[in-house]
Amino acid sequence: MTPLMEFRIKGLKRLVLLSILLAQALVLSIIESWIPVPVPVPGVKLGLANIIILITIIFLGFKDAVFVVVLRTVLTSIYAGGPVLFMFSAAGGLLSTTVMAVLYNRASRIFGLIGISIAGALFHNAGQLLVAMIVMEDTAVFYFMPVLAVSAVIMGSFTGLIVSYLSQKLERISIIRKD
């Protein structure tokens, strides 16, 4: 399989797509907040919004993905969370988006979308622990990292698989194709 084609969509089409993607990321975040997590470890979650972030990286590029991540984080913090949680999810989201974009653009031959998604989940958790470490001035929070890593592998594989199939289908839709 050749690496996914580089799509660079411009103008009004891009704006519309970006709004749809942002809305979808928001809805997935809200749905996710309704699902209880069985493990008492901060940071363990489904990461469904990651599907949308990775799709944005593939079809619109890194900058637009950052745009979606920042707006999603601001809006979900208003909906539920507040300033402290905003700090944690912004750090995790930006780090994870950067890592996924770099891997997707530079290392697509080595890593498929599943690997990229797992790496994104890992760095999302690492970014949050990093902020927790700075806030608490305590390295004890890294005690959670092994559990978070295992959950990142499981959930990253799941969302990566979804992105693989979703992006294959989206490529065939004429609206998304480059003009």
Add this chain to the structure above:
Amino acid sequence: MNQGMNILKKGDIFLVIIVIAAALTALAFYNWSRDKHKEGSSAIVKQGDVIVHRINLNEIKEPYTFEIEGDYRLVVEVSNGSIRVLEADCPDRLCVKSGWLRYKGDIAVCLPNKTMIKLEGVNDSVDGISY
């Protein structure tokens, strides 16, 4: 749909193996170093980077509770040898789900309230309450 077979690349499998191996090693090392017989006896309650309470759990005769105020309110229960977050009004209540902390190295964290409880051996802390 043969493309489905190529979704997993070599790097992906390599990444999964490395991460799982590292996580299991870390967990094994943690369990080995934790030494279940050595109970943690000094509980440290931190809010942000400030230690707000330091409690010698071995000296507790009667169980009691105290509150931690912040963006959210936590109720902490202390009894002989163990400590837990009894109630919290934060959104995810992960600190409550962490249950009783008993052994050295056990921690409970409430990120929304920037609060952390961790257990240390009493000899580890120079300024323990027993001084």
